Amino acid sequence: MPLAKRIIPCLDVDHGKVVKCINFVNPKQAGDPVEMAKRYSDDGADELVFLDITASSEKRDILRGVVEGVAKAISIPFTVGGGIRNVSDARLVLCSGADKVSVNTAAVENPQVITELADVFGRQCVVTAIDARRNRTPCEGKVMVDTAEGKLWFEVVTYGGRKPTGIDALAWAMQAEKLGAGEFLVTSMDKDGTKDGYDIELTRAISERVNVPIIASGGAGIPKHLFDVLTEGKADAALAASIFHYNQYPVPIVKDYLRKMGVTIRQ
Amino acid sequence: MPQAVIFDYGVGNLLSLKTALEKAGLSASIGTTAKDLMKADAIALPGVGSFTAASSKLDAVKETLQTKIQEGTPLLGICLGLQLFFESSQEGPGDGLSLFKGKNMQLPGTVKVPHMGWNTLNMVKPNELFDGIAEDTYVYFVHSLYPVPKDKKIVCTTTQYGTTFTSSIVSKNIYGTQFHPEKSGDVGIKILKNFVKTVVR
Numbered sequence: 319m320p321l322a323k324r325i326i327p328c329l330d331v332d333h334g335k336v337v338k339c340i341n342f343v344n345p346k347q348a349g350d351p352v353e354m355a356k357r358y359s360d361d362g363a364d365e366l367v368f369l370d371i372t373a374s375s376e377k378r379d380i381l382r383g384v385v386e387g388v389a390k391a392i393s394i395p396f397t398v399g400g401g402i403r404n405v406s407d408a409r410l411v412l413c414s415g416a417d418k419v420s421v422n423t424a425a426v427e428n429p430q431v432i433t434e435l436a437d438v439f440g441r442q443c444v445v446t447a448i449d450a451r452r453n454r455t456p457c458e459g460k461v462m463v464d465t466a467e468g469k470l471w472f473e474v475v476t477y478g479g480r481k482p483t484g485i486d487a488l489a490w491a492m493q494a495e496k497l498g499a500g501e502f503l504v505t506s507m508d509k510d511g512t513k514d515g516y517d518i519e520l521t522r523a524i525s526e527r528v529n530v531p532i533i534a535s536g537g538a539g540i541p542k543h544l545f546d547v548l549t550e551g552k553a554d555a556a557l558a559a560s561i562f563h564y565n566q567y568p569v570p571i572v573k574d575y576l577r578k579m580g581v582t583i584r585q
Numbered sequence: 586m587p588q589a590v591i592f593d594y595g596v597g598n599l600l601s602l603k604t605a606l607e608k609a610g611l612s613a614s615i616g617t618t619a620k621d622l623m624k625a626d627a628i629a630l631p632g633v634g635s636f637t638a639a640s641s642k643l644d645a646v647k648e649t650l651q652t653k654i655q656e657g658t659p660l661l662g663i664c665l666g667l668q669l670f671f672e673s674s675q676e677g678p679g680d681g682l683s684l685f686k687g688k689n690m691q692l693p694g695t696v697k698v699p700h701m702g703w704n705t706l707n708m709v710k711p712n713e714l715f716d717g718i719a720e721d722t723y724v725y726f727v728h729s730l731y732p733v734p735k736d737k738k739i740v741c742t743t744t745q746y747g748t749t750f751t752s753s754i755v756s757k758n759i760y761g762t763q764f765h766p767e768k769s770g771d772v773g774i775k776i777l778k779n780f781v782k783t784v785v786r
Contacts, residue, residue, distance in 0.1 A: 321746055322703040322723060359770065364703055389600050393608070395725060395768045415600035417727075417768065439597055440635065442699045442727045500699055529694070531701050554697065584703040584723040 322584040323548045324364040324555035325573055326533060327562045329354055330371045331400075334380040337371070338563055352387040358562065359392040361569040364584055366392070367420070367503070367533075367557060370400030371478075382414045389415020397445055399503075405434055412439060420503055422447035423476040426483060426490070429497055436498025445533075446499035449475050450487035450520055451507040461488040465519045472520050479507045487520070488527055495528045502528065503557065505535040513539030513560070521551035533557050541567055541575040548581055587784050590616040590625035594642045594665075597633030602663070605767035609777035611784065619649040627784040628653060632664025632765055636689065636730075639665055640679030647682065654684070659758045659783045667754065667761030668732050676730050684759060686735035692728075696747035699729045704764075706742040712755045714741065714779050722772055724764040726752075731763060758783065 329336045329351055336349050355366055368388070370381050385398055398411040399420030408419045419439075425432050425446055435444045450472040456462070460471035472487035491502055504524050506517030514537060521534045531554035534547040538558035547553045561567045577583045589611040591599055599615055606613040606629065613629075616622055628650070643650070654660055662670055669681045674689035681689075692698045703723040708715065731750035734740060744752035744763070752763045760780060766773035 320704075321700065321726075324702050386600070389598075390604050393601070393605055393767060393773055394770050395727070395765075412598050413600070415598055415604075417598055417601070440633065442701065442729070443597065443633075501701060529697050530699065531697050554702065 320582050321554075322364070322582045323553075323576070324533070325362075325544070325569060325576075325583070326365045326367055326555050326557040327358045327363050327569065328367045328369065328535070328557050328559045330369050330559065331381075331384060332370075332372050334384050336563075338560060351384050352391050355388045355396070356391045358569060359394050362573055362584070363394065363569050365394060365555070366396040368396060368398045368400075368416075369420075370398065372400075378410060382410060385411050385414035385416050397503075399445070399447060404431060405438055408435055408439065408443075412443065418443050418445050418501070420445040420447045422449065425494065426474060426476050426485065429493065432494055432497040432499050436500070441498045441500035444499055445501045445503050446491075446494045447503040447505065448487055448491060448494075448524070449479055449505045449507050451475050451479070451482070452517075452520075460486045461523075463488075463519060463523050472523065475507055479510070488523055491524045491528050495530055499530060501531045501533065503533045503535055504553075506537060509537030510535070512537050515539065515543040516547040516551060516553075516556070518546055518551040521547055521553050525552035525554075531555065541572045544572060545576055545579050545581065548576070586610070586612040587626035587781075588624065589613045589627040589629055589784070590621055591629045591631055592622065592643075592646065593617050594631070594634040594639040599631055599633070602629060602631050602767045605774060605777055606781075608774055610781045619646045622646055622649050622653060625653065625658060627659045627661065627780075630660070630662040630666030630669060632666055632727075634665055635677060636665065636668060636674040636681070637677035637679040639669060640681060643669065643682065650682065654759060657758050659760065659780065661780055662759075662761040663765060663767070664728055664763060667763055668730060670754070670759065670761055671732050671734065674730060685739060685754070685756070687733050689730045689732050691730055692750075693747040699727055700746045701727050704744050704746060706744060706752060706764075708742055709740050710738075712741050713783065714753070714755055714760055714776060716779050717775060718772065724752075724762075724766070724769040724772060724776075726764045727768075728763060732761075
């Protein structure tokens with residue numbers, strides 16, 4: 319049997335609690351990260367991602383406590399991201415029990431950090447998160463992609479989608495792979511929070527250009543969306559948050575559906 | 586309670602392995618010296634780091650490890666830990682422990698590397714390490730290289746990814762898994778419990 323596609327619940331953590339923003343405002347506490355991690359793990363999640371949405375130096379101790387708690391509670395892999403800027407930030411979470419770290423803005427601003435992390439911890443530890451948005455303005459030197467809505471390119475945005483960088487996401491992915499990225503977490507800022515499906519064209523465009531695994535993120539609303547991105551989108555893993563948090567589509571329901579649709583999924 | 590010592594190459598996450606060994610019924614500590622290894626009832630070589638760096642760290646404890654193995658102390662190598670059982674690696678220079686003849690090769694470029702995620706075990710020869718584990722059980726892998734033992738008789742399971750590779754070996758008191766039992770959920774804990782049974786008897 320081939321390698322299974324991974325289903326990854328994502329937990330946004332703020333001050334040590336899992337939060338869920340509704341329409342990007344009004345963060346609502348959804349629960350204790352250790353309890354939720356345990357529940358997802360028991361439910362058959364293949365991996366977990368924790369994003370510390372308000373990471374800052376004074377909150378490092380809270381984060382360390384959460385990571386240690388999660389590491390003791392579950393025996394599946396988990397990634398921690400949010401505010402990781404250098405080797406010492408990464409060491410803190412990895413030595414507290416995380417298996418991988420995810421870098422985003424820090425890597426765009428200082429690509430060398432990917433190499434530094436890969437040299438110390440191995441590339442399998444280094445997830446490069448790319449937030450991208452569709453840009454319809456033709457621009458020289460960008461990889462123009464044929465999509466259902468015409469030719470366009472994908473622009474990297476940083477600071478949680480607030481800052482457009484002018485960087486081509488496809489070129490950035492290829493560069494980051496050379497620098498030592500072991501995996502990509504690709505989030506569509508156009509789709510994130512919409513619940514009307516992943517950006518299939520973005521995911522596929524990156525997956526076809528790099529030879530490391532791709533986790534698709536942003537836009538999951540129903541199990542069919544995960545099917546689409548894992549097949550047509552050529553993603554190796556699908557990440558989602560809200561469809562799991564409110565038990566709308568628990569992990570076992572999603573995995574049963576995908577298995578029935580012929581996707582290789584871990585029992 | 587028997588004491589397992591996890592040898593520390595100096596990088597990465599050892600807490601998961603420590604926690605998992607404790608869940609499986611051992612008391613586990615992290616060790617860095619020959620003295621630490623001397624008192625161990627079981628030794629684990631974990632899965633993080635590079636072959637070259639780990640090989641140089643192992644130099645200082647090589648003799649102690651060999652003595653312990655001869656005394657019958659169960660040894661569990663995970664991922665890189667298993668790869669270090671062999672002579673060399675395409676990953677980089679440095680000598681392995683040469684407990685077995687063979688080398689470690691890069692996964693082919695026809696598949697995405699690292700091989701990351703859940704894949705299945707094909708049982709090649711029955712062994713107590715896999716008691717209660719069915720054919721095609723999923724376990725968690727994260728690696729770019731795989732061991733190629735010269736003596737095929739030590740191969741316990743294989744796995745397909747671009748090629749058919751050795752995903753675990755067993756020979757007397759030496760156990761090695763290319764996958765991560767400490768990251769393989771309940772199945773992984775079950776495998777570690779089987780390992781613990783060989784420690785306590």
